[in-house]
Amino acid sequence: MKPSLSRWLGLISILLGILAWDVIVRVSDLPKFILPSPADVWMRMLKSLADGSLLLHTGYTLIEILLGLLFGVCFATIIGYMLAKSRSLEKILSPYLVASQAIPIVAVAPLLVLWFGSGITSKVLICALIVFFPVLVNTVVGVRAVPPVLYDLMNSVRATRWQILLKLELPASLPVLLGGLRIGATLSVIGAIVGELVDAQIGLGFLLKVGDFQYDTSMVFVAVFMLVSLALMLYGIVTLLEKRFLKWQNRLDV
Amino acid sequence: MSLRGTRRATKQSQNFWEIASGKVRPRNDMVKTMTTNPILTVKDLNVVFPDSNGGLHALEDISFEVCPRDFICFLGPSGSGKTTLLRILAGLLKPTNGEVNFIGNQHPGVGMVFQQPNLMPWRSVMDNIKLPLELEGISETDARIKAQEMIELVGLRGFEDSWPRELSGGMAQRVGIARALIHDPDLLLLDEPFGSLDAITRERMWMELSRIWQAKQKTVIMVTHSINESLFLADRVLVLTQRPGKIKFDLKVDLPRPRNDDIRYTPHFGKLARKLRETIE
Numbered sequence: 001m002k003p004s005l006s007r008w009l010g011l012i013s014i015l016l017g018i019l020a021w022d023v024i025v026r027v028s029d030l031p032k033f034i035l036p037s038p039a040d041v042w043m044r045m046l047k048s049l050a051d052g053s054l055l056l057h058t059g060y061t062l063i064e065i066l067l068g069l070l071f072g073v074c075f076a077t078i079i080g081y082m083l084a085k086s087r088s089l090e091k092i093l094s095p096y097l098v099a100s101q102a103i104p105i106v107a108v109a110p111l112l113v114l115w116f117g118s119g120i121t122s123k124v125l126i127c128a129l130i131v132f133f134p135v136l137v138n139t140v141v142g143v144r145a146v147p148p149v150l151y152d153l154m155n156s157v158r159a160t161r162w163q164i165l166l167k168l169e170l171p172a173s174l175p176v177l178l179g180g181l182r183i184g185a186t187l188s189v190i191g192a193i194v195g196e197l198v199d200a201q202i203g204l205g206f207l208l209k210v211g212d213f214q215y216d217t218s219m220v221f222v223a224v225f226m227l228v229s230l231a232l233m234l235y236g237i238v239t240l241l242e243k244r245f246l247k248w249q250n251r252l253d254v
Numbered sequence: 255m256s257l258r259g260t261r262r263a264t265k266q267s268q269n270f271w272e273i274a275s276g277k278v279r280p281r282n283d284m285v286k287t288m289t290t291n292p293i294l295t296v297k298d299l300n301v302v303f304p305d306s307n308g309g310l311h312a313l314e315d316i317s318f319e320v321c322p323r324d325f326i327c328f329l330g331p332s333g334s335g336k337t338t339l340l341r342i343l344a345g346l347l348k349p350t351n352g353e354v355n356f357i358g359n360q361h362p363g364v365g366m367v368f369q370q371p372n373l374m375p376w377r378s379v380m381d382n383i384k385l386p387l388e389l390e391g392i393s394e395t396d397a398r399i400k401a402q403e404m405i406e407l408v409g410l411r412g413f414e415d416s417w418p419r420e421l422s423g424g425m426a427q428r429v430g431i432a433r434a435l436i437h438d439p440d441l442l443l444l445d446e447p448f449g450s451l452d453a454i455t456r457e458r459m460w461m462e463l464s465r466i467w468q469a470k471q472k473t474v475i476m477v478t479h480s481i482n483e484s485l486f487l488a489d490r491v492l493v494l495t496q497r498p499g500k501i502k503f504d505l506k507v508d509l510p511r512p513r514n515d516d517i518r519y520t521p522h523f524g525k526l527a528r529k530l531r532e533t534i535e
Contacts (some may be wrong), residue, residue, distance in 0.1 A: 150374065152341075152344075153366070153368070153372050154389075156344045156345070156365075157385075157386045157437065159389050163389050167388070167389070171374070171377075172374070172376070248375055248377075248417045
């Protein structure tokens with residue numbers, strides 16, 4: 001297939017999807033509060049953009065997501081590195097780690113909101129929690145997969161512990177670390193929304209709930225689209241990071 | 255790669271080394287080995303790896319001395335503890351008992367070439383070679399100049415920015431050799447460095463290594479299971495037995511230097527090869 005054509009395939013697919021949606025709305029004649037048409041959603045978005053509310057809520061949710069990602073990733077990387085280095089620490093912590101995964105995040109979210117209030121803290125915590133595990137697992141896998149012969153190399157030239165971390169372990173496990181970040185980035189969006197749905201006065205989750213209560217289904221659609229955009233944006237940033245730092249892998253077809 | 259290119263590279267780096275060290279020494283190796291004091295003395299070295307039935311005896315009562323600028327080869331079948339011995343000399347492993355003494359009682363700078371090139375796949379050829387200098391905290395500019403010089407020495411000009419995955423086995427091992435030499439180590443340790451190469455590339459690498467050794471005048475300890483390789487390269491061949499590894503035979507290789515391909519077809523080379531063959535079971 002010609003590359004010029006394949007580049008447009010994604011866009012064509014999206015346009016066809018919107019067209020199909022529009023056709024369904026017209027043919028089924030469903031009321032607007034059940035299924036709004038693409039035009040309704042578009043108008044609703046322009047309206048909420050104009051009064052500034054959409055950007056406010058989106059920005060708030062984005063901050064929650066980013067802070068959650070930051071704490072989750074930092075914490076998970078540090079703990080993951082320690083686990084990769086110490087089998088006994090792994091044995092001590094693994095029951096808690098497995099348990100933390102067995103409990104669905106939606107089940108703990110109300111608890112966290114109860115304890116930390118309906119402000120930003122509880123949402124950041126939920127995001128961090130949901131991001132924590134995949135990043136942790138990838139860190140452990142990545143650090144353990146560093147070839148032992150490269151440790152020999154570093155030790156034969158008297159590298160310090162710190163140099164081994166920076167010049168060997170970090171770059172060697174980076175592909176797997178970024179893989180974890182990629183999963184974490186999308187999960188973080190879910191975390192923020194779960195938290196906001198429990199209780200919030202601001203954010204896209206709050207917007208979703210308000211839209212739902214008021215039968216403003218177009219508003220719900222707008223909020224969902226914003227969430228998808230946020231997730232795609234974060235995913236795109238991780239992909240860019242991979243392209244930048246993993247040039248040596250010759251695996252650009254992400 | 256053109257022959258002329260490599261020859262020019264040798265000459266340049268040789269001059270550099272001589273000027274840098276401030277001493278231009280005569281190239282008569284036999285005299286030097288006899289008149290200088292050993293820089294490394296190994297005495298009654300024993301290595302036992304703990305396992306379920308009483309421990310695996312890898313090396314037994316190994317004693318030998320190494321003089322500056324010696325090229326010593328340990329020859330032995332697989333499982334004779336050759337790699338274990340090199341790991342001890344590199345400071346990667348502690349012996350169960352016995353002594354390893356370096357001159358002045360401090361561990362020397364070591365450059366090691368492994369069985370596999372062991373390059374870091376995320377670093378270019380240039381960045382792989384200058385790694386030891388980076389770890390020593392040498393400035394980026396100086397490290398690059400030195401690395402460029404090593405790249406010329408091992409004949410890899412034009413591949414500075416290549417990724418390791420783009421290199422052939424022989425080229426990758428040249429990078430390994432350049433990296434082992436760049437920080438000017440007191441001791442160069444070679445662990446069957448050409449074992450994974452095809453026969454033709456391997457013989458070409460012998461010539462290269464011989465040339466580099468002539469240029470750099472390093473003390474080299476190499477382990478191998480190839481009789482030809484040990485005779486072609488070394489001043490002295492120590493034969494190790496099957497596990498537990500013991501030194502069974504010590505052969506002085508009195509072939510003239512510099513050595514080229516023809517030397518392998520001389521009667522004397524054949525005689526030495528037969529002697530070694532007979533001591534290895």
